[in-house]
Amino acid sequence: MNETSQLQPATAPPHNASEAVKAHLELKGVTKHFANFVAVDNVSLTMRKGERLALLGPSGCGKTTLLNIIAGFIEETSGDVVIANRNMVACPPHKRDIGVVFQNYALFPHLTVYDNVAFGLRSRKFKRGEIEAAVARALEIVRLEAYRDRYPHQLSGGQQQRTAIARAIVIRPEILLLDEPLSNLDAKLREDMRADLLAILDDLAITTILVTHDQAEALSLAHRVAVINAGRVEQIGSPSEIYERPATGFVASFVGQSNHMKGRIASTGSALEIDVGGQRIKSTVAPEVAETGQEVLVFIRAEKLRVDRTFVGGDNDFPGKLKHVIYLGSEQRLLIETSVGLFTAIQPVATGKPPFMDGETLHCACDARDVIVIRAR
């Protein structure tokens, strides 16, 4: 999670009053059926000009299908896609003015880096000099000036990725679509590339939709995140809203590492008290309407638990037996069997303290403001 906070977007979406009112991209009840399977189920959302939205969800949730509908590669069963006030129904992809960076980059293998990037400009019948200048500028942005005469197969994965970005942005599209842009890169390169991508996107301020199953990618690159499950938008909000105030059980369990429990509201007041298997848990993060006796889901983020041999103070205390320590270098994961279930706690590796041993009794402390309560469906 540390890397996420370091990579917060440097620019916020423009707050220009007239721009803010006008939606740049609008989806109205977009639905896609495949035979008897609903891939995208009544999705509506709007984006402002220059905004970056991440569609986050597990594989097969319909996020790529939605992207393909926006690009025009797949025809929606019902609903409307409106880009810059133009309804895109029955508009073929080549007339939509959209830049796409594909998951496998989909570079033209028979063309050099230069010709790949110039392809879109040539389709649009730009003049030779203009093409030359625009391609040079795009290659400069992605730092590939030295590779312009190479063929895609002569490039590394990261260079191919940057070529794909240059090719998509050089046409100055209304909307930029990124399909799992970093998933084909290995872990170390992915982090470097994520910082690069953030810098490039900040620079361009193009309205961008990013499809990903990687929450770090979504939280770090986007202004807003739409969490998608089974073809539906579960929640849409800023990265911190999604992370701190998940609206549904799916969002709470999909984004971040949490411990979840089922319980019943025991008392309401300034703080809720939830009865989970006999134990009372205090929470100040409550759903809008909370009534005594209502069934709820309780989530506690793994990194919000403070674990020690004694109770270190806080609103809630979960004593339990340590089952496993997973050492990850910068942090450690503790699996603790408590009376309300198996807890995972992410802790810094403490120095100057004897390490925790399997079988030890430990206390997990957490504050009421870190206990997320969601109404059970």
Add this chain to the structure above:
Amino acid sequence: MSDIVFDPPMKRRRAVDLRRIALVAPLLMIFTAILIIPLVLMLSSAFQRISLSTYQVTERFTLYQFTRFFGDSYYLGLLWQTLNIAGLTTFCCLLIGYPFALHMWRAGPRERRALRLIVLSPLLISFVVLNFGWLIILAPQGMINYLASTLGLTSQPWPLLYTKGAVIVGLVHVHLPFMILSIANGLEGIRPEVVRAAASLGAGRTRQFFRVILPLSAGGVVSGCLIVFATTSSAFVTPVLLGGAWVKTLASVAYQQIMVNLDIPFGSAISIILLFLSGILTFLLVRLTTWLQPHLADPKSASS
């Protein structure tokens, strides 16, 4: 220690090599027996000269057969006719085959399987039988002429059989599967995302086809043309069955020289000339492929 470390891999490698040779040996032997040896024999006899009254070799090494061929406008005409038929057949196969392969590539898996079966169907039947089929259709009392005279379109039967057209029709029918399968193979190497990328970059259907699909399938097109041209330029049965004595090709003349006139050196020389021409053509077409697909030219410089 070092012996123990280094010895086993070397032994293993040698064992693998032997096994590999064992795998290709049967084919290698068959190739040597039915291809290399006859070819060497043919090559040596092409440079001989025999007396056509005694059938004795009169000269051991001479270019007589070749000067005889290239000095005679009859044979040059035959050469032209052969290349003409092969070229037209290849062109027709390409013209019919490419759209079909393209449709097959765009079709769903079910339709694709059905179409593939249809494409392969001529190969399930001996092409002699296929040619006899055309004989029945094109003959003076055949299907087309029967229909035409019944409908009153003509009083005289059209001369359809024993024409260049009949030969080309027969050859196209037999060779179309090879063309379609080659092109389909080339098309299948294209990732659908690449075409989508072209569309997202503002390329309409035509530009998608000429700038992306066609260049990327050029390898399949060239190998399809190569197979069809090489086999039709040496085709023998179809020209004889559907062209009769009126449409002669080099292959049938070579056959006649060797089997009827017993002039083995001249027949060999004709075969060698034919072989040499398809060799040159193969070379040119391979060069054309690398020119069309520069990214396949130097796989060594790939960094990933």
